[in-house]
Amino acid sequence: MRLVPPEIPRPSYAESGVPDEWDEPLVKSPEVIDRMRRAGQAAAEVLQIAAAAVAPGVTTDRLDAIAHEECIRRGGYPSPLNYRWFPKSLCTSVNEVICHGIPDDRELADGDIVNLDVTIFLDGVHGDTNMTVPVGTVDPESLRLIDVTRQCTHLGIAAVRPGEPVNVIGKAIETHAHANGFEVVRAFIGHGIGEQFHTDLQIPHYYERRARTIMEPGMTFTVEPMISAGTWRHAIWDDDWTAVTTDNSRVAQFEHTLVVTDTGSEILTLPAAGA
Ligand code: MF3
Ligand code: CO
Ligand code: CO
Secondary structure (H helix, E strand, O other), X not given: OOOOOOOOOOOOHHHHOOOOOOOOOOEOOHHHHHHHHHHXXXXXXXXXXXXXXXXXOOEHHXXXXXXXXXXXXXXXXXXXOOHHHOOOOOEEEEOOEEEOOOOOOOEOOOOOEEEEEEEEEEOOEEEEEEEEEEOOOOOHHHHHHHHHHHHHHHHHHHOOOOOOEOHHHHHHHHHHHHHOOOEEXXXXXXXXXXXXXXXXXXXXXXXXXXXXXXXXXXXXXXXXXXXXXXXXXXXXXXXXXXXXXXXXXOEEEOEEEEEEOOOOEEXXXXXXXXO
């Protein structure tokens, strides 16, 4: 396991692997939202730096090292590290890997696509964001998958509005994915976030009639659709983490952490202007 300097505040699971679970309020105080803005901005910057290092021949472990160092440089703890015993500081999901890929000595190849999922614990709260990037020269269908997935994330976020049930998000995402001939992965969903990495609040990316929690100003959660060029069905490798499509079709994903506002939402995981 990579080391985190002792002066950096760490989440409860850093030693034990098991997160403390408590009934965190869905609606955050302005003070917590302010801290989440800082954590979100730091996560966005770390993601930008790690993504800039993607190239043919670079190992996913190298990207893990970059994300780890950049979290620490900002005074933050890389949230994945030892979360439910996840062994690394970054998730790297290549091609048919849906999510939770574990960095290793695999070299990225020209034509791959890779998702980098950065989460930082900073100022006592988590900021969670990811993006899929092409490696070298990628086939047009994979580029279309990446573009449509980015649009799905932004359409999902655009559906966020106080007074509406959370299922409007999945409805917007699913409609756009299907219109483009793609499927929405069902097993992994957006989640409430704050002082805990994952809270009970569930944000499906497909239309789920029963997801009727009403959005309120101050609620914080992620929107992070995983869009498949083939099936939405998944399998988990025997490392207990790596999720893949059962037909090996490629998947793209984009994630933001956001807060519901009086009129819509504010994305918390954007880099500072000029960063
Ligand atoms: N960042 C992922 C998410 O979007 C969660 C990763 S859990 C880990 O929810 F343990 F794999 F890091
Ligand atoms: Co997330
Ligand atoms: Co994430």
